[in-house]
Structure formats: structure tokens, C-alpha cells
Amino acid sequence: MNTYPEIMLYINGQWRKTVDDLPVLNPATEEEIGRVPHASISDLDDALESAAAGFQIWRRTPPIKRANVLLKAAALMRERQEDIAAAITAEHGKPLDQARLEVIRGCEFLEWDAGEATRTYGRVIPSAPGIRYIVHQQPIGIVAAFSPWNFPMSQPCRKIAGAIASGCSIILKAAEETPAGAVHIARALHDAGLPPGVLNLVFGTPAEISDHLIRKEQVRLVALTGSTAVGKLLTTLAAQYMTPVLMELGGHAPVIVCEDTNVQSAAISGAIRKMRNAGQVCTSPTRFFVHESIFDEYTEIFVKRAAETVVGNGVTAGVEMGPVAHERRLAVLTDLVEDARRCGAEVKTGGGRIGDKGYFFAPTVLVNVPDNARVMQEEPFGPLAIINPIASLDEGIDKANSVPFGLAAYGFTNRADYADRMVELIEAGNVSINTLEASLPETPFGGVKSSGFGREGGTEGLHNYMITKNVSHSMSIV
Structure with a gap:
């Protein structure tokens, strides 16, 4: 070093x-x-x-x-x-x-x-x-x-x-x-x-x-x-x-996954990107709204890949995710997970600190999270993903727009009409279709609403x- x-x-x-x-x-x-x-x-x-x-x-x-x-x-x-x-x-x-x-x-x-x-x-x-x-x-x-x-x-x-x-x-x-x-x-x-x-x-x-x-x-x-x-x-x-x-x-980026999507590719890319920088990214994909017809398959693949994330000291070869940046993030993340659990959410993987040395928090996936859970409205800013089912694209757009934030949003579909509707109706300064890249030096970056x-x-x-x-x-x- x-x-x-x-x-x-x-x-x-x-x-x-x-x-x-x-x-x-x-x-x-x-x-x-x-x-x-x-x-x-x-x-x-x-x-x-x-x-x-x-x-x-x-x-x-x-x-x-x-x-x-x-x-x-x-x-x-x-x-x-x-x-x-x-x-x-x-x-x-x-x-x-x-x-x-x-x-x-x-x-x-x-x-x-x-x-x-x-x-x-x-x-x-x-x-x-x-x-x-x-x-x-x-x-x-x-x-x-x-x-x-x-x-x-x-x-x-x-x-x-x-x-x-x-x-x-x-x-x-x-x-x-x-x-x-x-x-x-x-x-x-x-x-x-x-x-x-x-x-x-x-x-x-x-x-x-x-x-x-x-x-x-x-x-x-x-x-x-x-x-x-x-x-x-x-x-x-x-x-x-x-x-x-x-x-x-701040942001609280939604990801709408439509029924025509390549489930394997979308789920794996979502799990990898969610854990990048230990989720401490204002554009980090966090609220995944997945069509009910592919929900179980998507969730299984996502959870498996998230759980396989290699966590450790960033100087170690092969590590994919390091610690969160400071101790206070551990308390915030723990409180959000426990609140979601009390509201009826299911913790599929992770949910707590790893070890007692360093500020490591396990890659965490919450499923079927009720709207009244704090994490549905508060940006976790950590390695925490939410996966909820939706019955239609319209419901996904409504869910995406249900928070006061509007920085980044993502959609996965192979249908041009679905893509057009998401681009037109999602309230965000940056909307990405079939990619989880929200910002480049050559593109304008910023948000709407809060x-x-x-x-x-x-x-x-x-x-x-x-x-x-x-x-x-x-x-x-x-």
C-alpha cells in the first residue's frame, strides 16, 4: 500500500x-x-x-x-x-x-x-x-x-x-x-x-x-x-x-423490470450494481419493481448473486465490496432493516453487520416490503435492495414516482412502447433503459423534485x- x-x-x-x-x-x-x-x-x-x-x-x-x-x-x-x-x-x-x-x-x-x-x-x-x-x-x-x-x-x-x-x-x-x-x-x-x-x-x-x-x-x-x-x-x-x-x-432510484425482460441478465446486473461502492451512490438502484410473472425467478437469481458478493478489505484481490464509509451508516442500515421486518418485509439475505472490526454491512435484500416501511421512503445509502412485485407497467411507474426524489431511474424491457412510456412518465432527471449507467461526463446530470x-x-x-x-x-x- x-x-x-x-x-x-x-x-x-x-x-x-x-x-x-x-x-x-x-x-x-x-x-x-x-x-x-x-x-x-x-x-x-x-x-x-x-x-x-x-x-x-x-x-x-x-x-x-x-x-x-x-x-x-x-x-x-x-x-x-x-x-x-x-x-x-x-x-x-x-x-x-x-x-x-x-x-x-x-x-x-x-x-x-x-x-x-x-x-x-x-x-x-x-x-x-x-x-x-x-x-x-x-x-x-x-x-x-x-x-x-x-x-x-x-x-x-x-x-x-x-x-x-x-x-x-x-x-x-x-x-x-x-x-x-x-x-x-x-x-x-x-x-x-x-x-x-x-x-x-x-x-x-x-x-x-x-x-x-x-x-x-x-x-x-x-x-x-x-x-x-x-x-x-x-x-x-x-x-x-x-x-x-x-x-x-439525494435519490432513491427505482428499477422497473417488465415481463418481457431477460430475467437472468437483468437480475445479475442489478445485484452487482446495487453493491457497487457498498450502495453508497446517489444513483444506486434500490427499489426494484418486478412484474409478478417473473418475480420469483428474478428474486431467486438476484438474491443468490447478492449473497455471493465478496466483502472485505478493499486492498485484497477479488473483493467486490468494502465496508460502508463510517460507523454511523451501520446504525442507520440496521434500523431500516429492523423497521422493514416489523412491517412485514422478508429479509432474504444479509440484514446486519459483518464481524466486529471495520464497518462491514452484509449485502441485504428485502422482499415484499410494505409501503409504510421507512426504507420505502428513505434512501438507505448502503448495500440494501428492495424487491417488490407489480402487476403492470403503470403500477411500476406509479411506484417509481411515489417518493419525493427524482435523480435516477431505470427500466428493463425489450418493448419500444414500454420504453417510451417509462421515458415519458417517470419523474427523474436521468432515466436509463436496459442499463444501470446513469451518468457520464458528456451527459447532463441532475435531479428533479427533492x-x-x-x-x-x-x-x-x-x-x-x-x-x-x-x-x-x-x-x-x-
């Missing part, structure tokens, strides 16, 4: 330590692997001052030069893939192969947005002779961004890439539980020649940092990937200052980081 990096704040192009810090734990062993510094109010004010100065430089930097810095940083991270992946596995617990793929995904975000940086086109609107109306896209300003612990590398990359490609400066508050990914991104951008102040990285008490930054007039956008509860709090605070927000929040608003990725991805300015240009003085 490679050495875990020293975690420091990154402000105005300089690394700094703080008096206050807390341990970073390996969730597979519960051992301390590092210390994460906590920013003071003074550190935050320094970051604001630095970001203001950095913005004045970066907004005037030609898009092609911004793109070159992003591309060079991505190339450096690809070269450093093994070190970064090892750090992610150590702090998060995910298998090393999945950590390697996360590094590549983070690089792809930088690379895609580098290309988009050169394509933030305006337009000329036809008008009367002697008058031109010109639409300009300009960077919005300083971004206060907050990234979660479940993807230590790719989630910070998504925010950083969008802001930097657009010409903004950014203050990123990354997750204290999994800080190494963001530190490696800052290192790569520093080495790639990013000017001081364009990226500032801080850690600390989340409520204190968000409250201090969002109240500042210099901050022109608040970007969060996190829970719906936190998203509502930050949105409410930002609204007091008319600061726009970009919110990618899953947030705004989009990251795709040609739409930079729009949130920019303002649209209309210019009226008369050819003669009136």
Missing part, C-alpha cells in the same frame, strides 16, 4: 496546516491513517480574499489556456493513478479496482470540461439595420462548493472542472472523512500551473464553513452534492442573499457557472 498523503489546506497556491485537526480512519480496519486540518474563520477569510484575486486573473485567461491547465492536470492524475487509488481505498474502503476507475472518471470530468471551455458560445440576434443584439456567456464569479465523502476523487473533480473551465475561482469544502482525493486534485492543478487563488481547498466543521461563506457578497454560486436535508438548508441560506445554487441531492436542480456535465454543465449577458450595440449614436 502506498503512503497516505499529508492532508493540508490549500489557499492562495500555498499549503497550510492548522492548530485544530481530527483523525482520518480506515473504515476497513478502524485505524487512524492521517489527520485532517480544520479551517478557522481566518483561514476562510484568506480563502475568500485569495479567490477574489484569483478570479480577476482567471476570468481574463483565454479559454484555450484554461483548457490546457485542466488537460495537464488530468494527465498528471492519470500518471499518479496508483497512489491516488490507494489513498481512496484507505480512507473510503472501496475495492482498489473501483478506486482506480474513480480516478479515471475524475480525469474525464476535467478533460470534458476542458473541451467545453472553448465552446461557451454566444450568439448574434438579428434586428433592425444598425442594431445588433449580442449574447455573451461570462463566468459567474467565486463558487463555494461542497463535495461528499462517497466519491473522494470524482465528486470534487466535477465541481472544480465546471468552475475552472468557466473562468470562475472556487473554494471547495471537501469531505473530512475522505480528504485525500481533493488534495491530490489540488496537487495536480498546482503542478499544472493553475494561478494562485483560482482553487482553494478547505476542511472543517461543515455548518460553520457553509454559514460563513454563503453569507459573503463575494460568493456568487453555491454548489453542493449531498443530502436533500443539507441541500434545503444551504438553499434557504443562499436565497437570503439571492445567491444562485446548484444542487445535486433531488435538486441544475445540471453538471454535458454541454449544459457549464451553464450554472456562467451568466448570460445581453449586449445591445447600435452602429450609430442615438
Whole structure:
């Protein structure tokens, strides 16, 4: 295993330590692997001052030069893939192969947005002779961004890439539980020649940092990937200052499995994807609504594959699923399973913690879960799947839309009319048919309802980081 990096704040192009810090734990062993510094109010004010100065430089930097810095940083991270992946596995617990793929995904975000940086086109609107109306896209300003612990590398990359490609400066508050990914991104951008102040990285008490930054007039956008509860709090605070927000929040993804589906393929792919990242994915397929004619067969195959999931320390070869990221997830998952059991659900496999060392929770499948069970409305954010029968596609769509979330949804069918109905009627920002892939760098990603608003990725991805300015240009003085 490679050495875990020293975690420091990154402000105005300089690394700094703080008096206050807390341990970073390996969730597979519960051992301390590092210390994460906590920013003071003074550190935050320094970051604001630095970001203001950095913005004045970066907004005037030609898009092609911004793109070159992003591309060079991505190339450096690809070269450093093994070190970064090892750090992610150590702090998060995910298998090393999945950590390697996360590094590549983070690089792809930088690379895609580098290309988009050169394509933030305006337009000329036809008008009367002697008058031109010109639409300009300009960077919005300083971004206060907050990234979660479940993807230590790719989630910070998504925010950083969008802001930097657009010409903004950014203050990123990354997750204290999994800080190494963001530190490696800052290192790569520093080495790639990013000017001081364009990226500032801080850690600390989340409520204190968000409250201090969002109240500042210099901050022109608040970007969060996190829970719906936190998203509502930050949105409410930002609204007091008319600061726009970009919110990618929680989900509770449904999967509708129609009667014409290849049962074997759909069940196995569902069981594998559900346990990816120990189910700690906002787009993770969770509520499986399976047509009653194939329900028993599908359930048997799914449960068997879920139970066969190889669980262990992510550094061990062949491990498919590591621990959940921290101890509090164990309590939440246990409570949801016990509540579902009391409501009449059947636990087909798993249902509890594995061992007493490390935060391992067994791959769990609940069947015939009543609507009044908490897990039908609350995102478990863990290796827990629900399989319930449906009598028709219409019932499946109604069930899919029955929660306040709308981030990702999936459908399995070979009928074009079924696919069209699901695409048209399911309330979600991302609908995937016959695949469990919800997001790529080149596609817009975001939710509806309580899953947030705004989009990251795709040609739409930079729009949130920019303002649209209309210019009226008369050819003669009136």
C-alpha cells in the first residue's frame, strides 16, 4: 500500500496546516491513517480574499489556456493513478479496482470540461439595420462548493472542472472523512500551473464553513452534492442573499423490470450494481419493481448473486465490496432493516453487520416490503435492495414516482412502447433503459423534485457557472 498523503489546506497556491485537526480512519480496519486540518474563520477569510484575486486573473485567461491547465492536470492524475487509488481505498474502503476507475472518471470530468471551455458560445440576434443584439456567456464569479465523502476523487473533480473551465475561482469544502482525493486534485492543478487563488481547498466543521461563506457578497454560486436535508438548508441560506445554487441531492432510484425482460441478465446486473461502492451512490438502484410473472425467478437469481458478493478489505484481490464509509451508516442500515421486518418485509439475505472490526454491512435484500416501511421512503445509502412485485407497467411507474426524489431511474424491457412510456412518465432527471449507467461526463446530470436542480456535465454543465449577458450595440449614436 502506498503512503497516505499529508492532508493540508490549500489557499492562495500555498499549503497550510492548522492548530485544530481530527483523525482520518480506515473504515476497513478502524485505524487512524492521517489527520485532517480544520479551517478557522481566518483561514476562510484568506480563502475568500485569495479567490477574489484569483478570479480577476482567471476570468481574463483565454479559454484555450484554461483548457490546457485542466488537460495537464488530468494527465498528471492519470500518471499518479496508483497512489491516488490507494489513498481512496484507505480512507473510503472501496475495492482498489473501483478506486482506480474513480480516478479515471475524475480525469474525464476535467478533460470534458476542458473541451467545453472553448465552446461557451454566444450568439448574434438579428434586428433592425444598425442594431445588433449580442449574447455573451461570462463566468459567474467565486463558487463555494461542497463535495461528499462517497466519491473522494470524482465528486470534487466535477465541481472544480465546471468552475475552472468557466473562468470562475472556487473554494471547495471537501469531505473530512475522505480528504485525500481533493488534495491530490489540488496537487495536480498546482503542478499544472493553475494561478494562485483560482482553487482553494478547505476542511472543517461543515455548518460553520457553509454559514460563513454563503453569507459573503463575494460568493456568487453555491454548489453542493449531498443530502436533500443539507441541500434545503444551504438553499434557504443562499436565497437570503439571492445567491444562485446548484444542487445535486439525494435519490432513491427505482428499477422497473417488465415481463418481457431477460430475467437472468437483468437480475445479475442489478445485484452487482446495487453493491457497487457498498450502495453508497446517489444513483444506486434500490427499489426494484418486478412484474409478478417473473418475480420469483428474478428474486431467486438476484438474491443468490447478492449473497455471493465478496466483502472485505478493499486492498485484497477479488473483493467486490468494502465496508460502508463510517460507523454511523451501520446504525442507520440496521434500523431500516429492523423497521422493514416489523412491517412485514422478508429479509432474504444479509440484514446486519459483518464481524466486529471495520464497518462491514452484509449485502441485504428485502422482499415484499410494505409501503409504510421507512426504507420505502428513505434512501438507505448502503448495500440494501428492495424487491417488490407489480402487476403492470403503470403500477411500476406509479411506484417509481411515489417518493419525493427524482435523480435516477431505470427500466428493463425489450418493448419500444414500454420504453417510451417509462421515458415519458417517470419523474427523474436521468432515466436509463436496459442499463444501470446513469451518468457520464458528456451527459447532463441532475435531479428533479427533492433531488435538486441544475445540471453538471454535458454541454449544459457549464451553464450554472456562467451568466448570460445581453449586449445591445447600435452602429450609430442615438
